[in-house]
Amino acid sequence: MSSAGPVDVDLALVGGGGAASLTLAALDRHRVRGLRIAVVDPVRKRGQDRTWAFWGTPDDDLDPLLSARWDRVAVTTPAGSRLLDLAPLRYAMLRSAPVYARAAEAEQRLGATRIRSAVAALDDDGARVTVRAPDGTALLRARWVLDSRPRPPARAGRTSWLQHFRGWWLAASRPVFDPDRAVLMDFRTRQPRRGVSFGYVLPVSSRYALVEYTEFSPALCTGDGYDRALAGYRDLLGLDPATLTVREVENGVIPMTDGPFVSRPSPRVVRLGTAGGATRPSTGFTFSAMHRQADQVARALAAGRPPVPAPAYPRRHRWMDAVALRALDAGTVGGPDFFDRLFARNPAERVLRFLDGTTTVAEDLAVMGTTRLAPMMAATAGDATARLVARLRPAVPAPPVPPAVTDGGPAGVVSTRTDG
CATH class of the missing domain: 1.10.260 (434 Repressor (Amino-terminal Domain))
Incomplete structure (x- = not known):
């Protein structure tokens, strides 16, 4: 910034995680040029800090980035297992490192300005939005702001649950996983008193897979609780812990609520990701809607329209x-x-x-x-x-967003590496 005051841009992306990364790539893919763009986030996302799993048809945009894909998945209940043929769809795994790397390349081609700062306020006067730092300093002014920072719904939902999970990236000393099929949901896990739990397995190879325990319930488990549940699920799968090494640990929390997320809180501020309603309340799945939002924003800007995506769900x-x-x-x-x-x-x-x-x-x-x-x-x-x-009755404020909230669905997670 110069001493003359905050920089003026056409588009500011506040938050630099998955939603912003997909949007930058979409702007580049649709050849949006001539716009002054800024990205505002206190850190630059890079590396493997989360994993997304989703389904869809083959996609030229995402296919080069995928870690794995499966045409068949298993759904298992105490009554038995069902192997599902997904055609014409397929289930896919996408890790964050290639998404962040592609976004960084797109950011450079777009000539975007990077501002490393937290954001405390978005002051929208109807013509411009002033983006302010925590000390009140004006960081920039923008014609449009795309805000993907996690936030609670506008009011508490009638039902408010969480999708919360822990996963182990397991390396095996011998082939133990079937790389041709994933386990989508395995309900043989111990069920919570209030809620539902399941495990799943996303194999990258016969010796490497993400094995995860997930709960849909009102409250989080303790750290030891997740580990016990994961160890129990590992044993249900018949895996010998002596042959396994935990390479990474992933944790995450996603809101599951019928409380409303306001996707356009002011005339020139548009929210994306979970804050913009991309999380499916009944499942916590988010990635596909987040990807749609990014594409719709880019198409609108390429056509000279306001960057306002359609509602994430009917x-x-x-x-x-x-x-x-x-x-x-x-x-x-x-x-x-x-x-x-x-x-x-x-x-x-x-x-x-x-x-x-x-x-x-x-x-x-x-x-x-x-x-x-x-x-x-x-x-x-x-x-x-x-x-x-x-x-x-008067509206009741929603509780704050849990600290580990993410912008993914099951396997849309925050990752903590344990092997450096």
């Missing part, structure tokens, strides 16, 4: 998520049974597209018809009553 899906969360929270629907029925009574690709929010109304009705009718009807009535009560 309104009817947000309503269905609220009902499902309520039923799970009340315990009238069991998590393993809920997901088992979805995959047993629908084509796998329909279930996955439903979880991504891309199904049609007819497909949504088909999916709804495979759940247990009586408890879901009771949850629907309870949700309607709760909505009415909420309108009559």
Whole structure:
């Protein structure tokens, strides 16, 4: 910055994590040129600090960056295991290092300015947004701000859970993993008193895989609790700990709530990622919606339009998520049974597209018809009553975002390396 005052830009990305990295790459891919762009974040993201797992069709944008992909996945409940053919979709793993590296290259080609600072305020006067540091200093002024910093919903949800997890990157001394298939959900894990848990396995090779324990529940476990659950799941898989080395440990927390996330808090501020509603309330999956947001922003700017993406999920899906969360929270629907029925009574690709929010109304009705009718009807009535009560009472502030919140879905995680 010069002594004349804060720099003026056309577009400022506040936050430099996954959502911003995908957006920078999309701006470069769609050849958005001639815009003055700034990225504001106290650190520059690099290296393997998180992993995303998602499904979709082959994608020229992401395919060169993938660590692994699978056409078949297993879903296991205490009643048995089901091997699912995902065609025409596939399940994929993306680690953060290539995403950050590509974003850095895009940032350079775009001629973006990098400002290493935390941001305390975004003052929007309707024509420009002043981005301010914690001491009140104006860092820059922007025509548009894309804000991807984690934040709580605008008000507390009627149901507020967390998706929280720990994963071990395991290196085996001999071949023990099947690299041709992933374990999407394995519900043989010990179930919490209130909530649902499952394990999953994402193999990169026959000797290297991410093995993870995940809970959907209102409260976090202790560190020892996650380790015990992971050790138990490792034993369920029949893996000998004497033949395994933990190379990395991954931890994360993602909100699962029907509380509203405001995607456009002021005329020229647009939120992306979890803060912009990209997290699916009933599952915590985020990456696919975050990727869609980035592409929509870039396409809009390339066409000279405001960088405002479409809602991450249809309104009817947000309503269905609220009902499902309520039923799970009340315990009238069991998590393993809920997901088992979805995959047993629908084509796998329909279930996955439903979880991504891309199904049609007819497909949504088909999916709804495979759940247990009586408890879901009771949850629907309870949700309607709760909505009415909420309108009559003052809004309750949402709790703060947990410190380990991420912008990914299962395997959308914060990683702590243990091998240097």
